[in-house]
Amino acid sequence: MSGIYFYNTETNRKEEFVSIEPDHVRMYTCGPTVYDFAHIGNYRAYLFEDVLRRYLKYRGYKVTHVMNLTDVEDKIIRKSQEQNCTIFDVTKTYEAAFFEDLDSLCIERAEHYPKATDHVPEMIDLIKKLQEKGMTYEKDGSIYYRVNMFKDYGRLSGNRPETVQAGARIDADEYEKEEATDFVLWKSRKEGEHFWQTELGEGRPGWHIECSAMAMKLLGSHFDIHCGGEDNIFPHHENEIAQSEGATGERYVNYWLHCRHLLVDGEKMSKSKGNFYTLRDLMNKGFHPMAIRFFIVASHYRTPVNLTMEGLHAAHASWSRIMDFHGRLKEIMQNDAEGRRSDNLDEERTQCLQRFKEHMDDDLDAPRAVAAVFDFIREANKIMDEGPIAKIQAQEILEALSQIDSVLGVIVEEEFILDEEIERLIQERHEARKNKEFAKADAIRDQLTEQGIILEDTRDGVRWKRR
RNA sequence: GGCGGCGUAGCCAAGUGGUAAGGCAGAGGACUGCAAAUCCUUUAUCCCCCGGUUCGAAUCCGGGCGCCGCCUCCA
Numbered sequence: 001m002s003g004i005y006f007y008n009t010e011t012n013r014k015e016e017f018v019s020i021e022p023d024h025v026r027m028y029t030c031g032p033t034v035y036d037f038a039h040i041g042n043y044r045a046y047l048f049e050d051v052l053r054r055y056l057k058y059r060g061y062k063v064t065h066v067m068n069l070t071d072v073e074d075k076i077i078r079k080s081q082e083q084n085c086t087i088f089d090v091t092k093t094y095e096a097a098f099f100e101d102l103d104s105l106c107i108e109r110a111e112h113y114p115k116a117t118d119h120v121p122e123m124i125d126l127i128k129k130l131q132e133k134g135m136t137y138e139k140d141g142s143i144y145y146r147v148n149m150f151k152d153y154g155r156l157s158g159n160r161p162e163t164v165q166a167g168a169r170i171d172a173d174e175y176e177k178e179e180a181t182d183f184v185l186w187k188s189r190k191e192g193e194h195f196w197q198t199e200l201g202e203g204r205p206g207w208h209i210e211c212s213a214m215a216m217k218l219l220g221s222h223f224d225i226h227c228g229g230e231d232n233i234f235p236h237h238e239n240e241i242a243q244s245e246g247a248t249g250e251r252y253v254n255y256w257l258h259c260r261h262l263l264v265d266g267e268k269m270s271k272s273k274g275n276f277y278t279l280r281d282l283m284n285k286g287f288h289p290m291a292i293r294f295f296i297v298a299s300h301y302r303t304p305v306n307l308t309m310e311g312l313h314a315a316h317a318s319w320s321r322i323m324d325f326h327g328r329l330k331e332i333m334q335n336d337a338e339g340r341r342s343d344n345l346d347e348e349r350t351q352c353l354q355r356f357k358e359h360m361d362d363d364l365d366a367p368r369a370v371a372a373v374f375d376f377i378r379e380a381n382k383i384m385d386e387g388p389i390a391k392i393q394a395q396e397i398l399e400a401l402s403q404i405d406s407v408l409g410v411i412v413e414e415e416f417i418l419d420e421e422i423e424r425l426i427q428e429r430h431e432a433r434k435n436k437e438f439a440k441a442d443a444i445r446d447q448l449t450e451q452g453i454i455l456e457d458t459r460d461g462v463r464w465k466r467r
Numbered sequence: 468g469g470c471g472g473c474g475u476a477g478c479c480a481a482g483u484g485g486u487a488a489g490g491c492a493g494a495g496g497a498c499u500g501c502a503a504a505u506c507c508u509u510u511a512u513c514c515c516c517c518g519g520u521u522c523g524a525a526u527c528c529g530g531g532c533g534c535c536g537c538c539u540c541c542a
Contacts, residue, residue, distance in 0.1 A: 012471085029542095030542070033540085033541085039542090041541090041542060043542085046542080049542095070540090073540070075540090154470090157470065157537080157538085158469085158470045158471070159469070159470055159537085159538065181539085182539095184539090184540095206540080207539090208539095208540080227542095228542065229541080230471085230472085230542075231536070231541055231542060232541090233470095233471080233536095233537070234470080234471095234538060235540080236539090236540075239539085239540095258542090259542075260472075260473090260535090260536075260542095261535080261536060261541095261542070263536095266535085268535080268536075269541095295479090298479095298480090298490080299479080299480075302472085303472090303473080303480085304472080304473070304535060305479090306479080308478080308479085310478060310479085310491085311478075313491080314478070314479060314490070314491035316491095317490080317491055317492090318479095318489095318490050318491065321491095324505085327504095328504085365481080367479095367489075367490090368480095368482085368488075368489080370489075370490080371480090371481070371488055371490075372488095373489090374489055374490065375489070378489095378505095378506085381506070382505085382507090384505085385498095385505060385506055386506095433500085436500075438500055438501070441500090441501090442501070442502080445501095445502080449503095454503070454504095456503045457499075457500095457502080457503075458503095458504080465504095
C-alpha cells in the first residue's frame with residue numbers, strides 16, 4: 001500500500017512521509033501570541049494542524065504534538081503598559097479564551113503547550129551554544145544572529161540574504177544590527193519592560209528563539225513535522241532553522257507544512273478594513289461552530305480560502321446533510337423493526353473508506369475525501385429509501401462514519417432534552433394534525449422553527465432536530 | 468525589486484496528458500395535507516487570454532493579463 005504524501009515547503013514538492021521513529025510522529029506547530037482574541041484566520045492554521053494530527057493517528061501513528069504559546073512579545077508588553085498591569089495579567093485572559101475556542105471548534109489538545117516565559121533558561125542555553133560557535137554578536141547588550149555564518153540560510157523560503165536586502169523595506173526595528181537579515185536573539189532591558197536577570201544580562205528573548213528552544217527540548221533536535229501559517233515561512237521558520245541547525249549541526253525538521261491564509265471577501269483580514277472576525281463574532285452571527293469547522297476543514301489547506309457569509313451558509317447546509325444522515329442511522333438503531341442487509345451498501349461503505357484514505361494520503365486532500373463521503377451518503381440514502389436496512393448494517397456504517405469523523409471532527413453527539421413546553425407543543429401539533437387542523441399545526445411548526453427546532457413528519461411519526 | 472501561490476459553472480471547490488468530482492444555490496419531478504428530510508432529472512461544448520508541443524491539454528512549454536501572500540516579530 002502506498003504511503004502518505006505531504007507537500008514540503010522546503011522542497012516545493014509532494015514527498016512521501018517517512019517518520020524518523022517508526023509509528024511515532026513528532027510535530028511542532030506555531031501557536032498563538034496571546035495578546036488578544038485569536039481571529040478566524042488563526043484558527044484556520046490550528047484546524048489544519050488538528051486535521052493533520054488526527055489523520056496521522058488515523059493512520060496508526062502515535063503523535064507527539066507541541067504547540068507553543070507566545071506570552072512575551074512586543075504587543076503583549078505594549079498592552080500591559082497601557083493597562084498598567086503585568087504581562088501575565090494580559091496573557092492569562094487570552095490564553096483562557098484560546099482554549100475555550102479550541103473546545104468550541106473541537107480541536108484536539110496537543111500533548112504540550114509550552115510557554116515562552118517558562119523556557120527562558122533553555123533559550124539562554126541555546127544562545128550560548130550559538131555564541132560559542134561564533135555565530136552571534138552583541139550590541140548594546142542585545143545579541144544578534146549573524147546570518148552570513150549559516151551558509152544554508154534561505155533554504156526554506158528561497159530568500160537568499162543578498163536578495164532580501166535589495167528591495168526590502170527599511171528595517172523598522174529599534175534595535176541595531178549589522179545586516180538587514182540578522183535577527184535578534186536576546187533583547188537588552190528597556191525601561192518599563194518585563195525582563196529577566198540572566199547570565200546574558202538583563203533583558204528578554206527575541207521571538208524566534210523560543211520555538212527552537214522549546215521544540216528541541218520537547219521533541220529533540222531533529223523531528224518530523226513543523227507547521228504554521230504561510231506568513232511564518234519567512235522570516236520565522238527560516239530563522240528557526242538557522243538557530244537550531246547552527247547550534248546543533250544537525251538537521252532540524254524533515255517536513256515543513258504551511259497553510260495558506262484565509263481571506264475575507266477576497267482580502268486579507270485586518271481591523272481597519274472591518275473584515276476581522278473572531279470565532280466569537282461568527283458564533284454571535286448564528287453560525288454553528290461545527291459549520292465553521294466544516295467550512296475550513298473541507299477546504300484544502302494549501303489553497304487560500306475565501307470566507308463569505310454565503311460560503312458559511314453553504315457549509316452549514318453541507319454539514320447538516322452529514323448530521324441528518326448520521327441521525328437517520330441512529331434512528332434505525334433505535335427502531336424496533338429489523339430490516340434486510342444490502343450487499344450494495346457494504347460495497348459502498350468499503351469504497352467510501354478506501355477513497356477517503358486515498359485522498360487524505362495525497363497531501364490531505366480534504367475536498368476530495370469529503371466528496372467521497374457525500375457520494376456515499378447519497379448512495380446509502382438511496383438504498384435506505386428503498387426499504388429498511390438491517391440494524392447491524394446501520395451500526396457498521398455508524399462505525400465507518402465515526403472513523404472518518406475521528407479526522408474531520410464535525411459530528412456532534414448531542415443528546416439534549418427538549419424542555420416541557422416544547423414537548424407539549426409538539427404533542428399539541430400532533431393532535432391538531434390528527435384532527436386535520438392543519439392551520440394550527442403549521443402555526444406551531446413555524447413557532448418552533450423560530451425557536452430553532454425543526455420538525456419533520458415521517459412515516460413513523462414526527463422527528464425533530466436543532467437548526 | 469526578490470520569493471512563493473492562484474485564476475475551473477451563480478457561489479464554494481476537485482481534477483496535473485485521455486475527453487470536466489463533490490457541496491451550496493436555482494429549475495423541474497417523486498414523496499407529503501402543506502412542508503422538511505430523502506431520491507431522480509437538470510445547470511461549464513468547456514476550464515483567464517494568445518501561441519506552441521502532442522493522435523489527444525483545463526492539465527506540459529513559452530508569452531501576456533488579473534488576483535493573493537511573504538520580504539523582521541501577522542496563522
